Amino acid sequence: MxxxxxxxxxxxxxxxxxxxxxxxxxxxLLDTSLDVTRGELLCLIGPSGCGKSTLLGIMGGLFAPTTGAVAVAGKPVRGPMPRDLAFVFQESALFPWNTVRENVMLGMTFQGVAKAERGARARRALEAVGLIDFAEHYPGQLSGGMRQRAALARALSLETDILLMDEPFGALDEQTRMVLGEDLSVLLSRSNKTIVFVTHSLGEAVFLADRVAVFSARPGTIKQIIVVDEPHPRKPSFMTAPKFHALRDQLYGLLHDEIRKAMSETTQPRRRYGQTGPAETDGERV
Ligand SMILES: Nc1ncnc2c1ncn2[C@@H]1O[C@H](COP(=O)(O)OP(=O)(O)O)[C@@H](O)[C@H]1O
Ligand SMILES: [Mg+2]
Incomplete structure (x- = not known):
């Protein structure tokens, strides 16, 4: 079907x-397989360095995997697919000398959106993120949260079915990221976008995700997938519900051992490839 x-x-x-x-x-990454369902928000969570950003880059065709394959809407990914997927990163990378509207317009210019369409699309995207009244502001005049809204508007204006978001709220304070999370949940309830969202926040994962894929320590692979059965838009009251805490605890339990593994790997001397005896230090560095 x-x-x-x-x-x-x-x-x-x-x-x-x-x-x-x-x-x-x-x-x-090691032998990772995963289906992202249409219209879902799938969170990727795992220890630092386990390959989450690498997987997101491979999904979006930024680079090819060493082995294995990715398909988007049934088509094999062989390079960037700007008509199908848009990225939002932690550092919003807006041009400081351009207004919010100009930044959104430039995103469309780079991706080859027809000139006649750009104005209407920018307006729709800025309205969707609540920034229409700030369209003529410069990034330096906005708070960190508003800059990330602008980055989200730039991605939304590309009107792709899929958004790939790599710790998009990671540099923001907790209150701001909670509000942006609520707004993203509203956006999700009004559109049928598919979102893959990398986060290191357990609470953010449970609040936003329809499913959470938990990664093992590097080489990363998916250890388990947890379903969060709660309709969007999600309300702040969800965060105090027993179900929310049970899921958050379950996630923490799954992640805990992997984080320990990742930490012991990075604090121990690295074993040289092919070396069979005890691991060596790098000489001068102990
Ligand atoms: N361009 C690169 N060249 C070499 N190593 C890289 C590169 N990008 C990422 N890595 C390494 O690959 C591993 C996975 O990185 P990454 O996907 O960024 O992890 P995560 O996003 O889960 O923190 C890390 O050990 C990282 O140092
Ligand atoms: Mg990363």
Whole structure:
């Protein structure tokens, strides 16, 4: 059935940076498979360095996996697909010398949106994120939360079915990120966008996600998927519900051991590739 086709299918993806023997060699992802359902918000959560950003980049065609394949709406991903997917990163990277509206317009220019359409699309996107009254402001005149709204508007104006968001609220204070989370949940309830959202916040994951994919320590692979069965738009009262706390505790339990593993790996001397004896220190660095 066509409607059952996932928005994104990740099939047996492994990824390494560098070659075995090189100092920069890292096995970032190992045999990861995952279907992102149309219209869902899927959170990726896991220890720092487990390959979440790598997987997001591979989903969006920013680079090819070492092995395995990704398909978006049934089409194999062979490079960036700006008509299908838009990115939002932690650092919003707005041009400081351009207004909010100009920044949104530039995003569309880069992605080849027809000139006649850009004005209306910018207006719709700025309205959706509540920034229409700030369209002629410069990024330096906005709070951090408003700058991330502007970055979200830039991504929304591309009118893709899929948004890939890499810790988009990660640099914001907790109150601001809670409000932006509520607004994103409203946006989700009004559209049928598919969102993959990387976060390191357990509360943010439970509040936003329809499903949370928990990663193991590097080399990252999906350890478990948790379902959050709660309709959007989600209200702040959800955060005090027993269900919310039970899910958050379950997530913490799953992550805890992986975080310990990730920490012991980064604090122990790295074993050289091919070395079979005890791990060595790097000489001068202990
Ligand atoms: N361009 C790169 N070159 C070499 N190593 C990289 C590169 N990008 C990421 N890595 C390494 O791959 C691993 C996974 O990184 P990343 O996907 O950014 O993790 P996460 O987003 O989960 O924190 C880390 O060890 C990181 O240092
Ligand atoms: Mg990352």
């Amino acid at each position: 066509a409607s059952a086709q996932p928005a994104i299918r990740v099939n047996g993806v492994s990824h390494q940076f560098g070659e075995p023997g090189e100092a920069r060699y890292v096995q970032a």
